Amino acid sequence: MAVSAASRARRLGRLERPALTGVLVREIVNFSSYWRSSTFSSTVEPTIYLLAFGFGFGSIVSRIAGYEYIDFVGTGIVATAVLFSSAFPAMFGTFVKYSFQRTYDAILAAPVDTEELVTAEALWIATRAGVYGSVPLLVALVFGLDPGWGMLTVPLVAWLAGFGWASFGISVAGFAKSFENFNYVVSAVLTPLFLVAGTFFPLSQLPEWAQVLAQFNPLYHCVQLVRHAAFGFDGWADVGHLAALVSFGLLMWRIAIYAMERKLID
Amino acid sequence: MLPTGKLTGMSGELAIRLRGVVKRYGPITAVNGLDLDVPVGTCVGLLGPNGAGKSTTMRLLTAQSIADEGELQVLGFRLPGESKAARAECGVVPQLDNLDVTLTVEQNLLVFAHLYRIGRAERRGAIERALAMANLVDRRDTRVDKLSGGMRRRLLIARGLVHRPRLVLLDEPTVGLDPQVRQELWALIDALRSEGTTILMSTHYIEEAQRLADTVLIMSHGSAVAAGPPTQLVAEHAGREALEVYGPPSRLAEVEAEAGAAGLRTRRTGTSVSILGVDGHSRYAAAGERRPANLEDVFVLLTGEEIA
16 A cells, blocks of 8 residues: 555646746756856946947947847847856856856755756746846946837837847757757857847848848847837737747747756656 | 654554656666555655665655656655645655755755745744754854765755655765764654654665664566565564675685585675574584674575666
């Protein structure tokens, strides 16, 4: 006779809050030990981009697509900051946690399923991206960008895009056989997407096929939303951009869960 | 004191019940038709050489591996479907240290108090109790990477016990530790046992199994080759006494041949040959040293001399 589970009635469901909280608490407690370095790099990096492009290019081109160049870049770099503070930490952090530190083995031995683990990790990275992604905008404000109410939505846009990119990074780490595999993703996927997102120059300068392809670039939608948040929303176009980011997030989230289940459960 | 008090001592109930469990990795069958019973309130030792399937069995019990065939029940929950509910009441101490090394001792316990869903009101007390049990009260603010190997292992065990689990899974709890630390951990595990916590412990240290386990299950090539209390296993498989014969390799080979001819079983112990079950055979009286048969004799007899 096996023990009759007294608590059988309390069958545990999917995506339970205590499981998500547990994983988030681990990240928050860990963050308290490394927040300085991570905040430093997430703040300094976009500032350097902003200064380099803003003043470097800005001295040659003063206005672009109807904006002051510094304003154009200052808003565009939000998307870059989101990418750097979500996709990269997700890729490397996930890999380190399952292969070197074996953290995920410990977490999955507790009442947490892979789906909850991945979701909580993506939520955490998205939240960081929401904060760090907004930093360039603050820097741009210092350099003369006019403040506007719409800008208050930027952290949410950064969060949403960050969720998608975090899930993307977790997926890559889940499918990767080794650290070296990340090079292919960075060179073949992230770099082109990063350059062809309308961050540093408007897409209207590109051939038509590239403009069509850009519609599939989540960074482009993030750039557009942030720019419109700063300079005025554009009705249905922005609903489209928002829908693109939501779809990207949902798709990548499910892929990340699939990839990590394959990796962690044998 | 124990939350499971009403269950301890209830005879005949099983905390773990495995029937015909099979787990394959490609062409390799890691677990091959394993039956395993762990009665409530007992400590069962899973003993076997490296590669016998002990760690895979441990992973199956937390549904980190999914069995290809067979029935698995942990604390009355069917795996893998109800695994999360089972895991909530299990404590797992992994073989490989996976503590958060940049966090302090207390922070590590705090994280697991959350992961194991200990309510806000009881969290503080649970952490203090775990600190006391691991004898790390003075080290609560020390970062894990500053702890000695023994302290880390104690913390690893305390982390798995922070929520007072009904069942504890210990995967090679003392592997790679020096004898002093090992004894210290044995005392800790023995204290758990005496409180009535059910324990499943995998080990390839015979002494560990002999000292701590009420029942030992010897695994070889993914299945159970023998199970029972250590003394009973020894009596059944190795007899009462063994004769240990020392000598140069050529002499040892002769001794083996002689014993084989007399229908006795032998095993090599590196520098000597042990002839088992010599209890009634007086003609071997002068050839070497008589000693009581032990679990190691059984282990080598049943799992073979070659290490996989």
